[in-house]
Amino acid sequence: MHNDASFNDNFISYGCSDPSVPLLLATPHAGRDYPAELMQQIRIASDQLLRLEDRYVDILVKECAANHIPTMIARAPRALIDLNRSEDEIDADMIIGLDWNEVAHPSMKTRGGLGLIPRRLSGVGEIWRNPIPKTIVQQRITSIHQPYHDYIGWVMDKMVQKFGVAVLIDVHSMPPLKNDFDKKAAQWVIGDRYGASAENIYSDLITSYLKQEGYDVALNSPYSGGYILERHGNPKRGKHALQIEIDRNLYLDKDNREPIEDHKKISDIINHIVAMIIGNINPMVEAAE
Numbered sequence: 001m002h003n004d005a006s007f008n009d010n011f012i013s014y015g016c017s018d019p020s021v022p023l024l025l026a027t028p029h030a031g032r033d034y035p036a037e038l039m040q041q042i043r044i045a046s047d048q049l050l051r052l053e054d055r056y057v058d059i060l061v062k063e064c065a066a067n068h069i070p071t072m073i074a075r076a077p078r079a080l081i082d083l084n085r086s087e088d089e090i091d092a093d094m095i096i097g098l099d100w101n102e103v104a105h106p107s108m109k110t111r112g113g114l115g116l117i118p119r120r121l122s123g124v125g126e127i128w129r130n131p132i133p134k135t136i137v138q139q140r141i142t143s144i145h146q147p148y149h150d151y152i153g154w155v156m157d158k159m160v161q162k163f164g165v166a167v168l169i170d171v172h173s174m175p176p177l178k179n180d181f182d183k184k185a186a187q188w189v190i191g192d193r194y195g196a197s198a199e200n201i202y203s204d205l206i207t208s209y210l211k212q213e214g215y216d217v218a219l220n221s222p223y224s225g226g227y228i229l230e231r232h233g234n235p236k237r238g239k240h241a242l243q244i245e246i247d248r249n250l251y252l253d254k255d256n257r258e259p260i261e262d263h264k265k266i267s268d269i270i271n272h273i274v275a276m277i278i279g280n281i282n283p284m285v286e287a288a289e
Contacts, residue, residue, distance in 0.1 A: 009033065010076040010144045014065035016155045021278050022163035024155055025061045025270075026072040027171050028083035028148070028228060029054035033075045042079075043129045044121070052078040052118055054173040055252060056259050060267045061171055064274055070155060074148065078118065079127070081140040083148050084170075084226040085109070085116040090137070094119050097134035109226075116145075152232055160238050165281055167202065168241040170228050171270070173248045175256070177222070186218035187250060191225035191243035197233025198240035205280060206244070206273055213269065244273075 004017040058073045065071035088104040113120030120126050159166035177185035188210050192198040203219055210217045225243040233241030248256045251263035
């Protein structure tokens with residue numbers, strides 16, 4: 001595969017500089033390159049940080065990248081900074097030199113310890129030994145968070161200029177969901193912020209296909225999409241953004257640590273979803289050409 005952008009090894013892109021199709025795949029929580037200085041600051045066992053990862057979800061999109069589908073893969077870990085949170089979605093109590101007046105009203109995620117800089121893990125407790133200086137947080141924002149989102153925006157703008165439309169598919173993985181009474185737990189969750197970040201045709205296509213393949217699928221519950229969809233989805237301007245959450249049991253071992261052979265099947269499904277979405281926006285592509 002030929003990569004065409006890399007910013008301080010924090011993310012890498014394939015096929016984005018001159019997109020051949022109006023679809024962008026992204027894996028914002030796939031990063032697992034942990035700097036030594038970060039690991040020195042944790043107070044929990046290092047393997048607990050894996051719970052923050054969308055573990056190995058990047059391998060599920062590698063074939064698409066090899067087939068020249070524009071793809072972005074984050075390499076900076078979520079423990080360092082969460083690309084699916086806004087810059088002011090911060091727990092001010094964990095940052096030295098930051099006042100609550102400088103940040104947004106704490107969201108449910110922030111209060112739960114999963115803001116821009118994750119603070120705690122459920123059942124484990126506080127992640128860091130000491131509060132983090134404001135200067136360090138700002139450096140992470142300017143070197144990782146802002147370049148990532150600026151690049152997505154740039155790529156989607158190029159697609160709209162070239163094809164008249166752009167579709168972002170944000171690929172995540174999730175812990176297995178619990179059954180709800182007599183209802184089976186979803187193995188895939190498709191999010192479009194209840195239609196605010198993408199036209200319904202895209203989530204309908206994906207949901208119908210996955211159900212035909214025998215999977216249990218949910219729409220917008222419990223994951224409707226976060227900051228990435230909010231920032232980059234604008235259907236009225238031809239920019240559509242969707243989130244896909246995949247049950248980790250479908251492609252990882254029982255400890256959710258390493259890929260199993262079935263990861264190839266999930267990769268094939270993502271390839272089919274991508275082809276299906278592109279096929280349904282081809283008329284607009286042809287019109288643009």
